[in-house]
Amino acid sequence: MSAVVIGSSSLLALKSPAPTAPAAPAPLEVGSYIAPDEIHWVSNPGRYGLGTVPDGTQYAVVAGELVRIDLDNGVLRAILRPVTRLLD
Template structure:
């Protein structure tokens, strides 16, 4: 009568996976999310007051987002855009630049 070998095979597989995890080389840093400054220091400065809905900011204090996916956003609907103002991610009117909603803090410029 033969005994099943699957418990031994499972233990051997577990040992192999454990050894592989212990001897694996270090993983490289994630690429593509480097911080690129595209505005003056005030647009990413969290010490600035939180922007409010309806504010009209000077153009030199706004960083218009060109790659919303890097911030976890989809492409904005027609007539809208995203920007970083005072260290916060905001949704703006594409025509006049008024802030329509404040989404969340964004202490770094990613695009």
């Protein structure tokens, strides 16, 4: 707290805390759960240069990364590469 002196009276001036930047999203980690609202499912893997997806998984884009997600439990199985835009 800072004191501001004006004439012979002192007034306490409260300073607002400095604004903080929003927290950066947690980095993606293989083995972590991905919430459904964070997933863009890839419907056309060929547009991303991908072939057939391994059984039990699906390609997706999460936080700007092309990934593979386990369909049974939503766990991230592989981080493939960054993508700059959605192609499907």
